[in-house]
Amino acid sequence: MGLLGDPLAVDPLLRTLLGADGEPDTDVVEALVRIRDPRAVGPLLELQKEKAFPPGSVLPAALVALGDLTYRDALQEAMRGTEEDTRRSALWSLARLEPHVVDRVLFSSDLDALAPGIDPAEAIEEGALAAHAAAVRLPVDEVRRRFAELAARYPLSLSWTGPRSS
Incomplete structure (x- = not known):
């Protein structure tokens, strides 16, 4: 349902947001972004604040893609940074959600x-x-x-x- 963009999938996806390793499941986060339901922003923002994932991670990018601009400047700065790997990962974290x-x-x-x-x-x-x-x-x-x-x-x-x- 998440791949189809069905809003009914938001609650089940949020319940499975964290993988067995305690990290956000990238596929789940991407599905939430594709659905574009504002109900996902609060739980994603809470998890980001709790765990402080770096700008090249999927969570800050997902928040920006969903319209929460809290991490936009950090991602922009990372994309313009001096380290190639940081620039690439910051850009790709957003690009993969296109x-x-x-x-x-x-x-x-x-x-x-x-x-x-x-x-x-x-x-x-x-x-x-x-x-x-x-x-x-x-x-x-x-x-x-x-x-x-x-x-x-x-x-x-x-x-x-x-x-x-x-």
């Missing part, structure tokens, strides 16, 4: 909608658009447009638009 698989493919290093994600500090080169277009089976112009939309929400550098503003 509703459209095409966008998840564009964010993934291997063009497969799976981690590892791209490094937001590295410019996306126009010459790479053909490979992206082939991976998502869309025209290059559509991929260019989607990257422009994503760059409006994420700290991405697009080689065809010049340097990004901080």
Whole structure:
């Protein structure tokens, strides 16, 4: 039901939020984000405050994706940080929650909608658009447009638009 976006799944998903290891179950968190039911925000926020997961973790990203902006600045800072792994994990924590698989493919290093994600500090080169277009089976112009939309929400550098503003 969670994968279908059924709001009836929210309560059962919240009851199974923590895995056997005491950590949030990533699949459950992703399902809650896909449902986009505001009832999930309170329990997720409570768990985040209790356990203080770092910005590249799924919980802060889920809260931002659900509209709670408490952790948005920390994620933005991590995506602009000096450590490549931190930048990648912060970007991917949000990108993996994108509703459209095409966008998840564009964010993934291997063009497969799976981690590892791209490094937001590295410019996306126009010459790479053909490979992206082939991976998502869309025209290059559509991929260019989607990257422009994503760059409006994420700290991405697009080689065809010049340097990004901080």
